Amino acid sequence: MCERPAEAIPARANFIFPALEPTALAIAGATASFPVGRVYCIGRNYRWSPDEPAPAEMPAWFMKPANAVVPAHGVLPYPPGTGEFCHEIELVVAVGLGGRDIDPAQVEAHHIWGYAAGLDLTRRDLQQRAKRAGGPWEPAKAFDHSAPCTPLVPATACGHPRRGAVWLSVNGIARQRADVAELLWPVPALVAMLSRSVTLMPGDLVYTGTPVGVGVLHPGDSVEGGVAGIGQFSMTVGGRPAAVSSPP
Template sequence: MTDFLFEPPATPGVPVAGEAALYPVGRIFCVGRNYAAHAAEMGVEADREAPFYFTKSPSAFLASGATLPYPPGTENLHYEMELALAIGAPAFRVSAADAPAAIYAYGCALDMTRRDLQLKAREKQRPWDLGKDVEGSAVFAPMTRAAELGEIGPQRIHLSVNGEIRQDARLSDLIHSVPEIVADLSKFYHLRPGDLIMTGTPAGVGPVEPGDRIEGGVDGLAPISLAIGPAE
């Protein structure tokens, strides 16, 4: 048994419908600007040649239903509703046709973003880490096995804040499809069980304040919720 100087962090896990065990959270990959309307509202062109990515560390994980303290260093915390997928088999340099075999489950997710810090970094052509890789900013609902959801495309994806709809689209609006994302990412990484991929957010992103409640969903999946608490 290996001894460590300090206690290593526990591995977080996501519930999966019908399973007693949790899905372990390892790497979290996120696709940027994967809905044309969202890219437009952010004042940029959607990249249709290939997906691009940023990452979040496992410490960003937060379970649906929790309260997220308003993060430090920002005055503009935004919600982003997303479809997430969980890898269930090793995938390296797979084709889009073979990519679905590597997907274990799907779920609702929130990419909470310190938008002011992200935009400052973007203006200076710097990485987005301070805006995106934030403690508690990768929120996941319980997941559903891929075979039970069926083909991705017609499902509605939506989000409300305090009961008011803010995001409302279809998964068919994705620029890069789920198989294309997995195939492309597998060119650069040995994907493995524990890897989660957030596939991008539709238009309608915006700020939240302490006291707000976020609720979202994708047809056929368990809904997601998050309360925004006061800053610590």
């Protein structure tokens, strides 16, 4: 049986419906935008207790869709299907030059375009359920509006942060606070690790992990956070979506 060879899609393809607009992030102090490719999220990358031993292996990672990235301002929609909507503040890294099997020593000099502050939002009850069942994390992590992000700051403007507060408060009360210097695996190691599994591309984002203090958000909460020298945000949690009734 002969298989028909795959045909390349022409640059001006006749799609059956209009293609979605690409996701883009604002750039601080510029009119241009940064096109978002893929979104990689790093698991535990800060100590959550003082006596936690140094990790022997690189952290786990998972992905969110590009269109989960939204500007970190205004209303933060409360997602459906959860009663435990949680915040995770993170330093975000934007890749400007991709590659495979990247040398950690070359990451900052050649591959990082810039930095931002972002939220890895989580439906924690769904995550715990997935952990118990050994199932995938997508329902807990990859929902709409789950990756708010501040405008990107080019590395040419801010350098490569070695230290600086990573913080988040809810209704004026501190919830999370750490320092970039406390990352268990620094940014060059994280980017190099990812490049050993996938070929990184320009436009990819890396959410680098969250400090201790993850907590639940409720409708009406005021959420503020940021990374010193990079960006900060203020958002208000929206109302719970109406419950969908089952058909009779």
